[in-house]
Every structure is written in structure tokens, then in C-alpha cells.
Amino acid sequence: MKDTAAMHAFANHVPAVVLRLDRNPFHHGTLGAVRSLGRKGVEVHAVVEAGGGPMGRSRYLRAAHPGPAGGLDPEAPEALLECLAGVSERIGRPAVLVAMDDLSAIAVSRIAPKLRDRFRIPHQPDNLPARVADKAELSRLCSRWDVPHPDTVVPASGTEAAEAAWRLGLPVVAKWSRPWLLPTGADGLRSTTLVHTTAEARRLYERSAEAGSRLLLQRFLPAGPDTDWFFHGAFTRGGRPLLAGSGRKELAWPVGTGLTAVGRWLPDPAVEEAALKLAERLGYQGILDLDFRRDERGVFRLVDFNPRPGAQFRLFTDAAGLDVVQAMYLDLTGQRVPQPSGGAGRVFVAENYALLAAVRGPSLPRRRPAASPASPASPAPGPAAERRQVEAAWFAGDDVKPFLAMLAAFLGRGAAKGARALRGVPAQGRRTARAVVRAPRQRGREQQGGREPLGGTSAGSVSRPAPPEASAEPDELVSR
Numbered sequence: 508m509k510d511t512a513a514m515h516a517f518a519n520h521v522p523a524v525v526l527r528l529d530r531n532p533f534h535h536g537t538l539g540a541v542r543s544l545g546r547k548g549v550e551v552h553a554v555v556e557a558g559g560g561p562m563g564r565s566r567y568l569r570a571a572h573p574g575p576a577g578g579l580d581p582e583a584p585e586a587l588l589e590c591l592a593g594v595s596e597r598i599g600r601p602a603v604l605v606a607m608d609d610l611s612a613i614a615v616s617r618i619a620p621k622l623r624d625r626f627r628i629p630h631q632p633d634n635l636p637a638r639v640a641d642k643a644e645l646s647r648l649c650s651r652w653d654v655p656h657p658d659t660v661v662p663a664s665g666t667e668a669a670e671a672a673w674r675l676g677l678p679v680v681a682k683w684s685r686p687w688l689l690p691t692g693a694d695g696l697r698s699t700t701l702v703h704t705t706a707e708a709r710r711l712y713e714r715s716a717e718a719g720s721r722l723l724l725q726r727f728l729p730a731g732p733d734t735d736w737f738f739h740g741a742f743t744r745g746g747r748p749l750l751a752g753s754g755r756k757e758l759a760w761p762v763g764t765g766l767t768a769v770g771r772w773l774p775d776p777a778v779e780e781a782a783l784k785l786a787e788r789l790g791y792q793g794i795l796d797l798d799f800r801r802d803e804r805g806v807f808r809l810v811d812f813n814p815r816p817g818a819q820f821r822l823f824t825d826a827a828g829l830d831v832v833q834a835m836y837l838d839l840t841g842q843r844v845p846q847p848s849g850g851a852g853r854v855f856v857a858e859n860y861a862l863l864a865a866v867r868g869p870s871l872p873r874r875r876p877a878a879s880p881a882s883p884a885s886p887a888p889g890p891a892a893e894r895r896q897v898e899a900a901w902f903a904g905d906d907v908k909p910f911l912a913m914l915a916a917f918l919g920r921g922a923a924k925g926a927r928a929l930r931g932v933p934a935q936g937r938r939t940a941r942a943v944v945r946a947p948r949q950r951g952r953e954q955q956g957g958r959e960p961l962g963g964t965s966a967g968s969v970s971r972p973a974p975p976e977a978s979a980e981p982d983e984l985v986s987r
Contacts, residue, residue, distance in 0.1 A: 532560025629793030688719030
């Protein structure tokens with residue numbers, strides 16, 4: 508019997524516009540959306556920073572359009588309305604709009620009534636993307652609907668912040684409830700910070716006005732084997748799932764805390780039940796990406812809600828090639844979304860970040876949880892699970908130029924940073940560094956012959972290299 512998804516006719520007469528307002532040219536999820544729809548014959552446009560970075564080289568992209576001039580104030584998205592109206596005029600007919608980052612999703616929801624004549628977008632009432640992306644509001648919703656969530660306190664003063672940090676148990680995780688409001692380049696203000704003292708918690712609270720949103724403190728859940736999981740889903744009206752699945756983060760960048768560098772599609776009923784419950788209660792329509800962390804008792808706790816596709820959404824592609832972006836496109840254009848089939852067991856690799864993570868730290872142990880039946884939202888494991896299919900973020904045999912452009916930009920950025928660092932080293936230091944690189948065998952012979960290495964070691968001890976400098980966040984690797 509032929510697969511029903513493979514037999515489905517994909518009507519591609521409606522163009523698509525992929526919107527990304529953040530300025531990270533290495534955002535591989537945007538490229539994934541362009542390829543996903545472009546391979547189906549859809550005319551794909553992108554509204555991104557100038558040129559679109561490596562994604563702009565894709566054969567499946569019809570045109571890249573610049574975002575709002577001068578950036579975007581998330582509290583005043585009129586500039587985005589003007590920008591999208593211009594893009595719509597150039598395309599000449601209504602298009603499906605796919606927001607690829609939190610800021611885009613929040614801004615689009617605020618101007619949605621003025622966009623509906625030009626774009627087909629999910630129906631998300633009551634400023635829903637901003638509500639679920641607000642980490643303090645998410646904590647309240649989880650408590651209301653009995654969705655496991657880390658113990659969270661929203662302090663009302665610096666004293667309360669210090670007391671909450673002590674009560675939760677140091678270290679604690681400090682988050683700004685609306686990270687998209689953080690001022691660019693603010694010293695010491697990050698969306699998430701690990702706080703080690705009560706004084707740090709107090710000082711962070713005192714910067715609330717500068718951060719633009721409330722501070723919340725959460726109990727720290729340490730990373731470890733089998734702890735970091737995620738859920739992706741595409742939903743039609745009423746929170747009914749079209750395609751959904753859970754997966755485990757095998758490798759992250761920055762190590763232990765960051766985005767998915769390597770991930771695996773693994774159905775887990777507990778993760779999927781919590782995600783589906785939340786989507787149904789919210790009446791969510793569109794695509795969402797949820798992050799979970801398993802605590803020491805084995806409970807999956809929701810730590811983040813992203814009202815848009817995750818960068819690794821192509822991991823969740825069924826045996827016939829259906830993914831969450833395609834499912835949303837079909838739903839918004841009035842087409843039947845086929846029943847998903849197969850796909851569990853696939854692996855996703857973001858080549859650049861996987862390389863960095865592998866160099867800077869070991870991967871999480873690949874310990875597979877005990878087998879359990881998949882939830883109704885997940886395609887049943889099929890041949891793809893046996894083949895362990897791998898989805899690369901950048902490389903594709905039918906679209907090589909983005910991978911080459913990414914490689915050149917990524918390596919060029921690294922070389923430039925290295926050159927700047929080397930220029931800051933005195934000439935004698937540079938000569939010493941070159942000698943260290945060129946003569947490892949000589950150093951080995953000297954040590955074997957009884958010569959003690961510089962600095963010395965005590966008897967019976969093992970000489971260890973100095974720890975590497977702090978890992979750079981992904982957005983520190985992009986051109987500014």
C-alpha cells in the first residue's frame with residue numbers, strides 16, 4: 508500500500524514569506540524553512556537582515572527582503588507593518604507568513620488584524636505569543652494547569668530576591684521575563700544567568716528597570732545524561748495537533764546550556780502529554796517549540812515556550828517528508844494535512860555548533876530510555892527509525908551553496924578573532940606559542956628523558972592543561 512502522505516498533492520500556488528528579526532546569520536532554522544517549502548515548489552521569500560547570510564544563497568529562495576529600517580521596537584511594531592506591506596506589494600498576492608523567532612512571532616500577533624488581507628497567519632488571540640514567551644506568565648500558566656515547571660519566584664524587591672535565592676537553594680537560575688526587551692549591548696544583562704550568591708540576586712533585581720521586564724528566580728536543575736528534551740508541534744484551531752513529536756538533546760552549544768547541536772527524535776509520553784495539554788488549554792494554532800529538563804526525580808519540567816519553529820524543527824520530518832512548517836502551510840492554505848507516518852529515531856546535526864561543542868566539551872551520554880508506546884500525536888516508529896536517518900542543518904546535496912557560505916563565514920569569523928587575539932600578544936609570546944605548536948615531539952622526548960615540564964608537578968600527580976576560555980554564545984560568533 509502506498510503511503511497516504513506520499514500520495515497527497517501539495518498545492519503550492521500560495522507564496523510563503525519567512526520572517527526573522529534577530530540578526531544571527533547562522534540561524535539554520537530559517538534555511539530549513541526555505542528548503543522545506545521550496546522543495547515543494549512554493550515561491551519562498553525571506554525578510555531578514557541585509558543579504559540573509561548563508562541562507563540567502565539557497566537555490567530555493569526567490570528573494571531576500573530587508574527588515575524594518577533601523578530595527579524594531581517590539582512594543583511599537585508599526586515599522587514591521589510598513590515593511591511587510593511593502594513585501595506584499597512586491598510579491599503581488601497573499602502569502603503564508605512564517606515567523607522564525609520570538610520577536611517576530613510577538614510582533615506579528617500584535618499587528619495581525621492589519622495583515623490578514625495580505626498574509627495567511629495562524630489565529631492567536633489575546634496576544635498569545637507574548638503571553639507564553641513571557642517566562643513569568645508561563646510559570647503562572649503551568650501552575651494553573653498543573654504542568655510541571657521549576658519552582659519559581661517573582662520577587663517584588665531586592666530583599667525578596669535575596670531571600671528567594673536562599674530559599675530556592677543556591678545556585679539559582681535568574682531570568683528576565685521578557686528577554687526580547689533587553690537593551691542591546693547592556694553590560695552583564697543576559698536573558699538567563701546562574702546566580703551563586705544572594706548579593707548577585709539583589710543586584711540583578713536592582714537592574715529591572717534597565718532590563719525592561721520582571722526578574723524571576725528558578726530552582727536550578729543540573730544538566731546530565733538524558734535531562735534535556737524538547738517538543739515540536741504544528742496545531743490547527745483549538746489546539747488540535749497536525750504533527751508533533753518529542754526529542755532529546757544529545758549535544759548542546761554552549762555546552763550543557765545552549766541550543767541543540769545534535770538531537771534525536773525519541774517519543775516520550777510524559778513530554779508529549781504535558782505539551783499537548785498546554786496547547787489544547789491555550790487553543791494554540793501554529794507552530795511551537797518547548798524545552799523540558801528532567802529533574803532528579805525523573806519529572807519533566809517545562810522551562811521554555813517558544814511560539815514559533817525551533818531551529819531544529821527539521822528533525823521532526825516523517826517518512827514522506829512532512830514537517831511542522833509544511834503542515835502549517837497546508838492548514839493555512841485550506842489543504843488536507845496527511846496523517847504522519849514514521850520518523851522516530853531520526854538525528855539532527857547543526858554542523859558548525861556540533862563541531863564547537865565536540866571540541867569544547869563531551870557529548871551527553873547516549874543512554875536510551877526504556878521503550879514506551881508513542882503518544883497518539885507521534886508517528887509510529889517505522890523504517891526511518893531503523894535507518895537512523897540524519898538531517899543536517901546546513902549541508903544538502905541539492906542545495907550546497909548555503910553550506911559553503913556558512914563554512915567560509917564561520918571559519919573566517921574564527922580566524923579573525925584568532926588574529927585579533929594574536930595581535931595582542933607580545934612578539935616573544937608569539938614565538939613561544941609557535942614553538943609550542945611546532946615541537947610537540949621534542950617536548951615529549953624531553954619529558955621522557957627526565958626533564959620536568961615548566962611549572963613542575965608533584966610526585967604521582969598528572970599534568971593537566973589549563974581550562975579553555977569561556978565558551979562564546981552562538982550570537983557572539985556572528986558579525987555585528
